[in-house]
Structures are given as structure tokens and as C-alpha cells.
């Protein structure tokens with residue numbers, strides 16, 4: 027049985043203003059139940075694309091259809107259409123502060139269900155269930171703005187899931203999470219996939235992309251879609267990854283020998299192998315904070 031089309035994106039371009047391009051002629055489709063990673067360097071247009079798919083921005087050129095109907099200003103201002111769209115699609119913002127605005131964590135998570143017509147008791151029960159799931163029960167009465175970055179992100183995730191959307195648009199969901207929370211999020215994503223949810227994840231972390239998605243879209247720094255393929259295809263194309271600036275040529279020393287090779291950062295690329303003359307070396311990759319693994323001194327950069 028062929029799967030229904032959730033998004034159909036055709037020749038989509040978006041400019042924030044004159045000389046402020048964010049997306050250039052991007053076309054792709056997302057099918058029901060797919061998990062797709064949106065990869066690309068800082069500023070390539072990932073967040074912009076997710077905001078367009080959520081109807082928060084309108085295309086400068088091109089079009090986006092959701093379940094066969096074009097997302098237009100007219101439709102978004104139609105209460106019934108907008109209500110149904112908001113029920114089905116949920117965006118996790120890159121910046122959790124944009125997402126959290128209620129006086130307490132509990133109210134923030136209950137907000138979506140209340141908006142969609144749940145009774146206060148049901149909305150509260152749903153919020154409590156999600157806070158429990160994300161290990162946030164103790165924070166229920168806290169003011170969201172006083173939470174740590176990772177706590178805010180987990181509350182934002184809980185509030186996104188509270189309405190049980192069909193489509194999750196997640197902007198850097200792993201950022202700011204500690205390793206345990208990252209693993210918990212991977213488990214939650216697995217459960218959502220098992221329940222047939224459609225998930226788009228913007229990330230420049232190739233390791234998480236490989237972990238969660240079957241398919242990847244890679245955006246260039248010129249804001250075009252470089253490749254749309256399986257995660258394996260995309261992540262094995264070193265030339266394209268270098269071109270997109272999601273891996274980089276990194277030069278460093280081993281025992282007095284300087285060499286350079288492409289580096290990728292991410293959960294599943296903690297170690298790699300390469301050769302110096304006849305010797306084969308394996309070493310830990312530097313993490314994004316410039317440190318090699320836990321407790322080690324910073325990597326020499328040259």
C-alpha cells in the first residue's frame with residue numbers, strides 16, 4: 027500500500043528581505059510515517075524551512091502542500107482549517123524560550139490540549155503524564171524562564187507532544203540535552219515512529235541523523251537542496267558533506283606526523299580509523315567543544 031503524501035514542496039524559495047536569501051528553489055516530498063533529517067551548516071535554511079512547513083512563514087516563491095491542500099494565508103486565517111492544521115502539525119522551536127510563555131511548566135504543557143478543546147482536568151492529566159515521561163514532574167510548578175537550557179528544551183518537547191500531533195517538526199531537538207536526556211529522546215522518537223508519526227528533524231549532528239532517520243535532505247550554504255536520499259547515501263558522500271560544510275578538513279598531528287582528513291562530529295562518530303604510512307591509527311574525534319572525549323585536555327588545533 028502506498029503511503030499518503032504529507033508535504034509536497036515545489037520550487038520553494040524564501041528571502042527574509044533584499045539580499046537575505048534563506049532558501050532557493052527547494053523541492054521534495056514527505057510521506058506519512060517517514061522520519062527525515064534536514065542537514066546543513068549554520069545559516070543554510072533549516073529553521074526557515076521548518077517554519078515554512080509550519081505555516082509561520084509564507085513562501086517568497088513556490089508552494090507547499092500539506093495533505094494535498096496548499097498552505098496559504100487564506101487557509102491559515104480560516105479557523106477550521108488552521109485548527110485542524112495546528113492539531114496535526116507541531117513545531118519544536120530551536121529556541122525553547124520562544125515556545126514557553128506560561129507562568130508554570132505545567133500550564134505550558136497543558137496549553138496545547140486546552141487550545142484544542144480538552145477539559146482543564148484532561149489537559150492537566152495529559153500534561154502530568156508528559157512531565158513524568160520526560161522526568162520533569164518535579165519542575166511542574168516552576169516558572170519556565172528560570173529553568174536551565176536542557177530543562178527548557180525538555181519542557182518544550184513535552185508541550186509539543188501534548189497534543190499528540192501527526193507531524194513533528196523538530197529544530198535541533200538534541201541540542202542542550204545531556205547524554206541521558208539524548209538517549210531518552212531517542213527512545214521517545216522510536217516510540218513515535220512505531221506509532222506512525224511523521225517526523226522532520228533539523229540538525230547538523232550527523233550521528234543523530236544516522237541514529238533516527240532513514241532519509242536525509244542536505245541543504246547547501248547557498249540555500250539549495252544538494253541531495254535528497256537515504257541517510258546512508260547522504261552520509262557516505264564525503265564530497266557533498268564537505269561542500270555543505272557539515273564535515274570539515276581537519277589537520278592535526280599524531281606522533282610528529284601532520285595530516286588532514288575529513289572530520290565529522292556526532293554521536294555515532296566518536297572514533298575513527300586512518301592510516302599514517304604503514305601504521306593504522308584509531309583515535310577519538312574532538313567533540314564540538316574542542317575536547318577529545320571526557321576528561322582529556324583540549325585537542326591541539328593545528
Ligand SMILES: Nc1ncnc2c1ncn2[C@@H]1O[C@H](COP(=O)(O)OP(=O)(O)OP(=O)(O)O)[C@@H](O)[C@H]1O
Nearest residue numbers: 042046047048066067068069070071072073074075
Ligand atoms: N529573522 C531573520 N531576518 C533576516 N535573516 C534571517 C532571519 N532568520 C534567519 N535569517 C537568515 O536566513 C538564513 C537561514 O537561516 P536559518 O535560521 O534558517 O538557518 P539554519 O540552517 O537553521 O541555521 P542554524 O544551524 O544556525 O540554526 C541565514 O542566512 C540567516 O542569517
Ligand SMILES: [Mg+2]
Nearest residue numbers: 072073120197
Ligand atoms: Mg536553525
